[in-house]
Amino acid sequence: MTTDSTADAVACTGLAYAFGDTKAVDGLDLTVREGEVFGLLGPNGAGKTTAIRCVTTLLPVPSGMVRVFGHDAAGDRMAVRRLLGYVPQQLSADSGLTGRENVSLFARVFDVPRRERAARVGQALGAVGLTDAADRLAGTYSGGMVRRLELAQALVSAPRLLILDEPTIGLDPIARTGVWEHITAVREATGMTVLVTTHYMDEADQYCDRVGLMHRGRIRALGTPAELRQGLGERRRAEGAPATAPLPTLEDVFREVAGSGLDEQAGDFRDVRSTRRTAQRVG
Amino acid sequence: MSEAPAAPLSASADRARPQDIDLLLRAPRARVGWRLLPARVAALCAVELQKLRHDRTELYTRAVQPALWLLIFGQTFTRIKAIPTGGIPYIDYLAPGIIAQSAMFIAIFYGIQIIWERDAGVLNKLLVTPTPRSALITGKAFAAGVKSVIQAVVVVVIAALLGVALTWNPLKLLGVAAIVVLGSAFFSCLSMTIAGIVLSRDRLMGFGQAITMPLFFGSNALYPVDIMPGWLQAVSKVNPLSYEVDALRGLLLGTPAHLALDFGVLIVAAALGIAAASSLLGRLAR
Numbered sequence: 001m002t003t004d005s006t007a008d009a010v011a012c013t014g015l016a017y018a019f020g021d022t023k024a025v026d027g028l029d030l031t032v033r034e035g036e037v038f039g040l041l042g043p044n045g046a047g048k049t050t051a052i053r054c055v056t057t058l059l060p061v062p063s064g065m066v067r068v069f070g071h072d073a074a075g076d077r078m079a080v081r082r083l084l085g086y087v088p089q090q091l092s093a094d095s096g097l098t099g100r101e102n103v104s105l106f107a108r109v110f111d112v113p114r115r116e117r118a119a120r121v122g123q124a125l126g127a128v129g130l131t132d133a134a135d136r137l138a139g140t141y142s143g144g145m146v147r148r149l150e151l152a153q154a155l156v157s158a159p160r161l162l163i164l165d166e167p168t169i170g171l172d173p174i175a176r177t178g179v180w181e182h183i184t185a186v187r188e189a190t191g192m193t194v195l196v197t198t199h200y201m202d203e204a205d206q207y208c209d210r211v212g213l214m215h216r217g218r219i220r221a222l223g224t225p226a227e228l229r230q231g232l233g234e235r236r237r238a239e240g241a242p243a244t245a246p247l248p249t250l251e252d253v254f255r256e257v258a259g260s261g262l263d264e265q266a267g268d269f270r271d272v273r274s275t276r277r278t279a280q281r282v283g
Numbered sequence: 284m285s286e287a288p289a290a291p292l293s294a295s296a297d298r299a300r301p302q303d304i305d306l307l308l309r310a311p312r313a314r315v316g317w318r319l320l321p322a323r324v325a326a327l328c329a330v331e332l333q334k335l336r337h338d339r340t341e342l343y344t345r346a347v348q349p350a351l352w353l354l355i356f357g358q359t360f361t362r363i364k365a366i367p368t369g370g371i372p373y374i375d376y377l378a379p380g381i382i383a384q385s386a387m388f389i390a391i392f393y394g395i396q397i398i399w400e401r402d403a404g405v406l407n408k409l410l411v412t413p414t415p416r417s418a419l420i421t422g423k424a425f426a427a428g429v430k431s432v433i434q435a436v437v438v439v440v441i442a443a444l445l446g447v448a449l450t451w452n453p454l455k456l457l458g459v460a461a462i463v464v465l466g467s468a469f470f471s472c473l474s475m476t477i478a479g480i481v482l483s484r485d486r487l488m489g490f491g492q493a494i495t496m497p498l499f500f501g502s503n504a505l506y507p508v509d510i511m512p513g514w515l516q517a518v519s520k521v522n523p524l525s526y527e528v529d530a531l532r533g534l535l536l537g538t539p540a541h542l543a544l545d546f547g548v549l550i551v552a553a554a555l556g557i558a559a560a561s562s563l564l565g566r567l568a569r
Contacts, residue, residue: 059568
C-alpha cells in the first residue's frame with residue numbers, strides 16, 4: 001500500500017452531509033496534521049459524529065472531499081480503513097468474550113499473521129494496562145477497563161490515525177484520566193495521529209494539541225486551546241472588560257462561538273438514547 | 284456539555300507505560316485477493332465458538348424445543364400412523380425435519396443480533412476494518428452455520444437416544460453438516476436482509492415471528508409434500524427449508540432424495556441471501 005507521507009492525516013474540504021432536511025455537516029473544512037492530538041468539540045447535534053463517520057468510511061461522502069493520509073475516503077475505502085483505529089462512542093467490546101479474544105478478533109480482521117498474533121495482542125493489552133485482566137470476560141470489566149480494552153482493539157493493527165468518539169463519556173474522573181493517560185502514552189510511543197471528539201472542554205484543554213469548535217455543521221473556531229482562550233481574553237479586554245477579570249476558559253470560548261440556542265439543538269432522540277445507554281453501561 | 288471536573292494526573296489507576304510495543308509500530312501486511320474472504324469467515328466463526336465455550340446456556344435451552352417435538356409430537360404421531368412416511372416410523376421421518384427447524388430458528392435470530400450489534404457499536408467497528416461488507420455477511424452466515432451444526436449434533440444425539448435409526452457413516456454426516464451450514468447461511472441472510480430493510484429490533488421480531496412458522500409448516504419437515512393442498516405444495520417448492528429437509532432425510536435415513544438438486548438450491552439460495560444482505564448492510568451503518 002502506498003501512502004503519501006507528506007499528506008495531512010485528515011483533510012476535509014467542503015464536506016456536507018444531510019439526513020433528510022437536516023444538514024448535519026454543512027461545508028466542513030478541517031485539517032488534522034500528522035502526529036497531533038486534534039479535538040473536535042461541540043454539543044450533541046453539532047455534526048461531530050457525522051463528520052467522523054464520513055472520515056471512517058461508514059458514511060458516503062455525498063458532497064466535498066475527505067482524504068486520510070492522501071487516500072480518498074469515498075473511493076479508496078479499504079486503504080483508508082487499514083490506516084484507522086476506531087473507538088465508537090458506545091461500549092463496543094463483546095461482553096461474551098475475554099479481553100484477549102476481543103483484541104484477537106481485531107488482529108485477525110487486520111490480517112496479523114498467526115505467528116505474531118499472540119505476541120501482538122499481548123502488547124496491545126499491555127499498552128493499556130490490561131495484561132492481568134486479559135483472560136477475564138469483558139462483561140466483568142469496569143467502564144474504564146472496557147474503554148481501555150477498546151483502545152487495545154484499535155491499537156493492535158498499528159493504525160496511523162486513531163479516531164475516538166467521546167472516549168470518556170459516562171466515566172468517573174479517575175477512569176477518565178486513566179483513559180487519557182493511556183491515549184497520551186501510546187501516542188508518545190508510536191507517534192500516531194489522534195482525532196478525538198468530546199463534550200468535555202477541560203479534557204480538550206488538557207490533552208489536545210489543537211481543537212476545532214464545531215457548531216451547526218461547521219468549524220467555528222480553530223487553534224490550540226491556549227490561542228483560543230487568549231484570543232477571547234483579548235477581545236473581551238478590547239470590549240472594555242477589566243484587566244483583573246478571570247481568564248476565559250475553553251468553555252467560555254465555546255459559548256461565544258456557539259452563541260445562544262445550544263439547548264435547543266442538543267441532538268435527536270437516538271443520539272440522546274445512545275449517550276444515556278453508554279453512560280448507564282459504564283456507570 | 285458536562286461540568287465533570289478532570290481528576291489530577293496522580294489519581295490514575297492501573298497505568299502501564301507501553302515499554303514493549305515494537306509490534307504495535309508496524310501495520311500488518313494486507314491480505315489481498317481470494318485469501319481475504321476465508322480469513323474473515325474463519326475469524327467470525329472462531330468468535331462464535333469462543334462465545335459458546337464461555338456460555339453454553341443457549342445450547343442447552345435451545346435443545347429443549349427439538350427434544351419436545353421429537354418426544355411428544357414424534358412419539359404421539361408414530362402411534363397414530365396418520366402421516367404416510369414411506370414405511371419408516373414417524374419419529375424417524377420427523378428427526379431430520381426437526382434438525383432443519385432448530386437450525387433455522389438459530390439462523391433467523393441473526394438479524395436481531397446484527398441490529399443489536401449496530402446499536403452497541405460493534406457493527407460500526409467491524410465495518411471500519413478492512414473487511415468488505417460481503418465478507419462480513421458471509422462470515423456471519425457461516426458463524427450461524429457453525430452454531431447450527433453444534434445444535435444439530437445435540438438433536439442427532441437426542442434422536443438416537445429416542446431410538447431413531449440414523450446413519451453413522453462419516454461421509455454422510457459430513458454431508459449433513461454441509462447441508463445444515465448452507466441452510467443456516469440462507470436463513471441468517473434472510474433475517475439480516477429483513478434487518479437491513481426494517482432497521483429496528485421491534486419490527487424485526489414481528490417479521491421473524493411472521494415468517495418462521497410459515498416456513499416451517501410450508502415445508503416437508505412434518506409431512507410429505509404429496510399430502511399438502513396444491514397451494515401449499517407451491518409454497519414448499521420455493522421454500523429452501525424443504526430442500527434442506529429432503530437432503531437431511533436422504534443422508535440420515537437413506538430415503539430417496541434429490542441430493543444434487545438440494546445442494547444446488549441451497550448453494551444458490553445462500554449466495555443470493557449473502558448478496559441481498561450485503562447490499563443492505565450499509566443502511567444499518569447509517
